[in-house]
Amino acid sequence: MPLWLGWLLAGGVIALFCSLGSWQLGRAKQKEAMLADAQRILAERRPVPLIARAQGEHARDYSWTQGHGRYLPTPAVLLDNQNHQGRAGVRVLRLFQPDDGAAPLLVDLGWLPLPGDRRLPPLPEMAGPSEVRGLLAPPPSEGMARALASRQPDGAILTTALDAPELPALLGVATLSPRLLKLDPALPGGYARDLDILPNTLPPQRHLGYAVQWFGLALAVLITALVVSLRGRGKRGRDAASHEKMPR
Missing domain, CATH: 1.10.287 (Helix Hairpins)
Known part of the structure; x- marks a missing residue:
């Protein structure tokens, strides 16, 4: 050569x-x-109204928020490929409509382990009024692969990322807030959760x-x-x- x-x-x-x-x-x-x-x-931890930080220009920001609204009677969203303390599982999210007129947003209720057959126990509905507080954060990175969402036999929606284009239609809404609410672990209910912003990334x-x-x-x-x-x-x-x- x-x-x-x-x-x-x-x-x-x-x-x-x-x-x-x-x-x-x-x-x-x-x-x-x-x-x-x-x-x-x-x-x-200075709370801001949900509507004050729900716009697109704040999609990559972090905010501590508190507000009232209601969980919508829509299927649970299961974010796949989530690890917690070395175990594989899913994060359970529910759609929440704030009373202040902000766009519906997904609330992270916490993490559930997946058994070997990947079957989850029935997830209780959370429809009805509620008060929420926690960290508004950008959705987890979707990684290299295209995000995909699909309805499961039990009605839940399994997705590999929260920016899947088909996710709003599967939930029956026109649009979703660009951020999700990581629910304060001090609040009752939900599953194993924390406020870690890099739980499944480097x-x-x-x-x-x-x-x-x-x-x-x-x-x-x-x-x-x-x-x-x-x-x-x-x-x-x-x-x-x-x-x-x-x-x-």
């Missing part, structure tokens, strides 16, 4: 690894900012570790390319010297 072609390939691989490392660094900074914002909100430290790995791989490719290049030049030099010493 010509030397220039080898360096071209090495340069492309190095650029790819560096871009992946930079992306991981960016994700680490984003999540650090998210955690800092959420911790500040949780420390202050923390900043993991992103930083992956960034170091990508940059390390880029450095390894560069060193390998240099070694191969120097060896190639040395071999060509020795071949040239041998050729000059050959009798004519």
Whole structure:
């Protein structure tokens, strides 16, 4: 292989690894900012009305809220692939209509384990007036795959992410609030829950570790390319010297 072609390939691989490392660094900074914002909100716990922070421009914000409304008689939404203390399960969400005119939003009632056959016990309805309080937060990341939602035989809606396009239609509403309400664990009812905002995704430290790995791989490719290049030049030099010493 010509030397220039080898360096071209090495340069492309190095650029790819560096871009992946930079992306991981960016994700680490984003999540650090998210955690800092959420911790500040949780420390202050100054409630804002549900309608004041339910608009689209606040879709990525965190807010502590409190309000009245009613749970709608719609099926439970089960967010799949959720872990809690090392066990697999689902998060149970119910649709809540605030009295202040805000758009309906999903309330996270907590986590339930999944048995081996993935059958859940019957989920009690929660239709009726209620007071809620907790952390308004962006929905969990949908990951790389397209979000899918489907109705189960028992009527519940199983979804892989809360931004599934078919979710509002399955719930019988025109639109959903861009955020969900993580119900205060101090309130009675519901299931095992907390106010962790990164329960099923990588923390900043993991992103930083992956960034170091990508940059390390880029450095390894560069060193390998240099070694191969120097060896190639040395071999060509020795071949040239041998050729000059050959009798004519």
